[in-house]
Amino acid sequence: MLEKLKNEVYSANMKLTELGLVINTWGNVSGRDPETGLVVIKPSGVEYSELKPSDLPVLDLEGKIVEGDMRPSSDTPTHLALYRAFPCIGGVTHTHSMYAVAFAQAGRSIPALGTTHADYFPGDVPCTRPLTPSEIAGDYEAETGKVIVEAIEKIGADRMRAALVFSHGPFTWGQTAAESVDVSYVMEVIAEMAYRTEMLHFAGNSTPLMQNELLFKHFDRKHGPGAYYGQIKK
Ligand SMILES: [Zn+2]
Numbered sequence: 318m319l320e321k322l323k324n325e326v327y328s329a330n331m332k333l334t335e336l337g338l339v340i341n342t343w344g345n346v347s348g349r350d351p352e353t354g355l356v357v358i359k360p361s362g363v364e365y366s367e368l369k370p371s372d373l374p375v376l377d378l379e380g381k382i383v384e385g386d387m388r389p390s391s392d393t394p395t396h397l398a399l400y401r402a403f404p405c406i407g408g409v410t411h412t413h414s415m416y417a418v419a420f421a422q423a424g425r426s427i428p429a430l431g432t433t434h435a436d437y438f439p440g441d442v443p444c445t446r447p448l449t450p451s452e453i454a455g456d457y458e459a460e461t462g463k464v465i466v467e468a469i470e471k472i473g474a475d476r477m478r479a480a481l482v483f484s485h486g487p488f489t490w491g492q493t494a495a496e497s498v499d500v501s502y503v504m505e506v507i508a509e510m511a512y513r514t515e516m517l518h519f520a521g522n523s524t525p526l527m528q529n530e531l532l533f534k535h536f537d538r539k540h541g542p543g544a545y546y547g548q549i550k551k
Contacts, residue, residue, distance in 0.1 A: 318384055319357055319375055322350050326357045326408075327370040329494035333412060334365045336502050344412040345390040348494035349400050351407060354378060356400060360387035391458065398462020399490060403474035408494035410501040413486045416508035420444065421481035427508050428515075430527055434507045435535035437478075442504060443468040444481040461485070476540065479504045 329346040333339045347358035357373050374385030378401055396409045420427050426441035445464040452460035465480045478500045479489040489500040539546040
């Protein structure tokens with residue numbers, strides 16, 4: 318079942334290694350079927366070189382396996398929490414990419430410092446609060462999903478397509494698995510840009526922070542109600 322979605326999610330997982338966003342098995346991508354609401358995700362701990370589309374398990378939104386012999390990614394409850402909270406999400410990506418993790422480990426949001434950032438995100442990419450000891454001891458991966466939902470729900474998952482989990486790393490999403498990987502890649506690039514900008518800033522050059530007017534000009538011309546970037550969709 319869902320062979321087309323399995324192929325899409327398989328390709329999205331393989332793209333993570335091609336883009337240099339993951340090493341070893343440090344990443345996972347899932348996708349949701351818009352008709353049945355079922356989710357396809359990378360199996361747990363399988364090397365990318367050995368992964369096949371037919372390995373990918375199919376689950377319902379409560380985590381019950383509908384098809385497949387392999388255990389789903391250990392991060393599955395985090396992905397499912399995002400799908401349950403935000404119907405607009407059709408794909409989720411998690412990586413441990415270098416610069417996004419650096420901000421997460423510092424407990425910091427990725428600051429919006431320029432137009433590259435504003436073309437994709439309507440403000441700082443938020444970092445979640447730390448999980449409490451009882452959340453860590455309890456249903457850890459599902460609680461991780463909940464703190465992401467907390468950090469995003471006021472902004473809206475359709476506008477802010479990324480968050481950093483405190484002391485952990487980035488999760489991104491989009492309408493499809495492929496879009497969530499694209500956002501992951503862009504987020505890593507803007508995290509590196511922000512890191513390098515701050516290095517110059519703290520080295521004594523006075524980098525001005527981006528004005529809010531410029532931030533929303535760039536975000537809204539691509540994603541706002543009067544968007545005019547790109548070609549007109551027929
Ligand atoms: Zn992780």
